[in-house]
Amino acid sequence: xxxxxxxxxxxxxxxxxxxxxxxxxxxxxxxxxxxxxxxxxxxxxxxxxxxxxxxxxxxxxxxxxxxxxxxxxxxxxxxxxxxxxxxxxxxxxxxxxxxxxxxxxxxx
Numbered sequence: 049x050x051x052x053x054x055x056x057x058x059x060x061x062x063x064x065x066x067x068x069x070x071x072x073x074x075x076x077x078x079x080x081x082x083x084x085x086x087x088x089x090x091x092x093x094x095x096x097x098x099x100x101x102x103x104x105x106x107x108x109x110x111x112x113x114x115x116x117x118x119x120x121x122x123x124x125x126x127x128x129x130x131x132x133x134x135x136x137x138x139x140x141x142x143x144x145x146x147x148x149x150x151x152x153x154x155x156x
Contacts, residue, residue, distance in 0.1 A: 051091050051094040051098070052087075052094050052104060053102070053104045054105050054107070055105065056106075056111055057111045060114055064104060066132065069101055069102060070100070070102075070154040071101065071102045071104060071129045072090065072103045072126060072128050073105075073106055074090050074105045074126050075114075075115060075118075075123055075126070075127070076105055076106070076107060076108065077107060077123055078107070078109065079109075082141035083124040083141070085141045086142075087105075089142075089143070090103050090105075090147075093151075093155070097155040101151075101154050108120055108123060122139055122140070124139075124141055125137065125139050126147070128151055130154065136150065136151060138150050
């Protein structure tokens with residue numbers, strides 16, 4: 049079962065930009081193989097660090113305006129938003145330990 053939440057253009061502001069805690073946003077698409085590899089890793093991070101951070105997914109094919117606004121040209125793209133601003137970025141599928149290290153300021 050996924051512990052991440054799907055976010056759309058209609059809910060992005062409330063779920064991400066106005067969130068009380070940092071939010072990891074996974075920009076992905078159904079056809080993207082590396083995105084599918086990354087999904088269970090982000091589910092694990094969401095489950096293990098739920099008290100510190102939320103994890104959401106944005107399908108770039110279904111929500112092109114969000115992808116364009118944040119300059120998403122390569123997926124998977126994983127951004128951390130804090131206080132409504134992009135605070136960190138990770139492009140490409142990476143092992144869980146690498147993502148946890150890159151985002152340690154937000155999950156530890």
